[in-house]
Amino acid sequence: MKYIRCQLENGEIHLGAMVSRNTVVFLDRIFPELKGMDFVDFLYMVDGDPIKAQEAIRAYGGSFYDISKARILAPIQRPVHDIICVGVNYADHLKETREHLAGGIGETALETVYFSKRASCILGPNERVVARFDLDDSVDYEVELAVIIGKGGKGIPAEEAEEHIFGYSIFNDFSSRYPMKYIRCQLENGEIHLGAMVSRNTVVFLDRIFPELKGMDFVDFLYMVDGDPIKAQEAIRAYGGSFYDISKARILAPIQRPVHDIICVGVNYADHLKETREHLAGGIGETALETVYFSKRASCILGPNERVVARFDLDDSVDYEVELAVIIGKGGKGIPAEEAEEHIFGYSIFNDFSSRRLQTLHGQWMFGKSLDTYAAMGPLIADRQESPLPNHADIQSYVNGELRQSSNTALLIKDVFQLIHELSSGITLETGDIIATGTPAGVGMGYMPPRFLKRGDRVACEIEGIGSLINEIDG
Numbered sequence: 002m003k004y005i006r007c008q009l010e011n012g013e014i015h016l017g018a019m020v021s022r023n024t025v026v027f028l029d030r031i032f033p034e035l036k037g038m039d040f041v042d043f044l045y046m047v048d049g050d051p052i053k054a055q056e057a058i059r060a061y062g063g064s065f066y067d068i069s070k071a072r073i074l075a076p077i078q079r080p081v082h083d084i085i086c087v088g089v090n091y092a093d094h095l096k097e098t099r100e101h102l103a104g105g106i107g108e109t110a111l112e113t114v115y116f117s118k119r120a121s122c123i124l125g126p127n128e129r130v131v132a133r134f135d136l137d138d139s140v141d142y143e144v145e146l147a148v149i150i151g152k153g154g155k156g157i158p159a160e161e162a163e164e165h166i167f168g169y170s171i172f173n174d175f176s177s178r179y180p181m182k183y184i185r186c187q188l189e190n191g192e193i194h195l196g197a198m199v200s201r202n203t204v205v206f207l208d209r210i211f212p213e214l215k216g217m218d219f220v221d222f223l224y225m226v227d228g229d230p231i232k233a234q235e236a237i238r239a240y241g242g243s244f245y246d247i248s249k250a251r252i253l254a255p256i257q258r259p260v261h262d263i264i265c266v267g268v269n270y271a272d273h274l275k276e277t278r279e280h281l282a283g284g285i286g287e288t289a290l291e292t293v294y295f296s297k298r299a300s301c302i303l304g305p306n307e308r309v310v311a312r313f314d315l316d317d318s319v320d321y322e323v324e325l326a327v328i329i330g331k332g333g334k335g336i337p338a339e340e341a342e343e344h345i346f347g348y349s350i351f352n353d354f355s356s357r358r359l360q361t362l363h364g365q366w367m368f369g370k371s372l373d374t375y376a377a378m379g380p381l382i383a384d385r386q387e388s389p390l391p392n393h394a395d396i397q398s399y400v401n402g403e404l405r406q407s408s409n410t411a412l413l414i415k416d417v418f419q420l421i422h423e424l425s426s427g428i429t430l431e432t433g434d435i436i437a438t439g440t441p442a443g444v445g446m447g448y449m450p451p452r453f454l455k456r457g458d459r460v461a462c463e464i465e466g467i468g469s470l471i472n473e474i475d476g
Contacts, residue, residue: 049151269439
């Protein structure tokens, strides 16, 4: 037996049991109390048993109805609970999800993925999906087999599961793939806000969702959502208030004052390791095998279009380094590499401006890396679900429009998850910590002769999935 819900030309809505392609028995003719009720009520009337339902229908001796001109509706318009969804339950979809939906499912996850889908009204055939392109233009489709439970239960053995099923339908699990991106901006009236981007120039101000965030910074927001981008998204998508046009706003560094010195990774691309050994005297020994870590002091991180005040009086060998920055959401210690992604909130672009003579002169790199204004980050933070971050993103830098660096984060010697594992083996990472993961070849010192920055130069750093960070050299 097959069941439908339909609307007749006169506007009446009926549940029906199909006896041929366009002919049905209206169930409220068999069960008069079903008039105006829905399919779930019918399930209760037949104890969730399709055999009992069939017997009642076959025993019916009344009229059949032609529904060739009727409008077919969703068989269940309003589910009794959120829909229970199963993620990545086909091996080929598991593979494509791991490749294209960053943060979607870890490589080591072995158990079934379950999640709930809120649907206050399920669409039926030929009904239109009102796509929220203003919130996310990455709208996707997923055809699935839907199982309708007839008889509830708990602790059901697999061999008895079929007895609890009433029937099956087709389900399209439309999805928004767009991960959230966050900015910090200053409006024309001088107000500074944190925002979640819903389109190129439209944001939700986070202090409208979390009033206590007014005047606070992005790290405070991280604590409010427990460093979890999924929890953050849920709160933002549930928001029913106003959006704001920021086309005339000034975009600031998403985090202006870090909670600690920035954790930097040196020579983490093989080509940059080679050029460093060749051009930075004493920079890194030929026999060094382990990752190079150093700290970078930044009392104030520059944002997009802010000027670097170059200290040419201390060192005229000013250089640029485009890097992927990792923003820690959930702190921890002793974090396994396969669990590292759970501790990441998101990613940004970082320009690790450097004074090469000071870097060489002092042996340790901190002083040559930490002059005031020598750190820039932005234009936003993309949450960890942004594909192809973190391990397959193109990364480039330009000076005055000329391409200088071009690589891909797939070429990192130690990837983001390995870095977090190694660092946390002895250092407690905290919410809001920033890890700059290293730069590829093409920095100024790598050219012969060196091509260091001078006053008026314009440096643009770009990473796929995040955007472009531009700063000009002053001094």
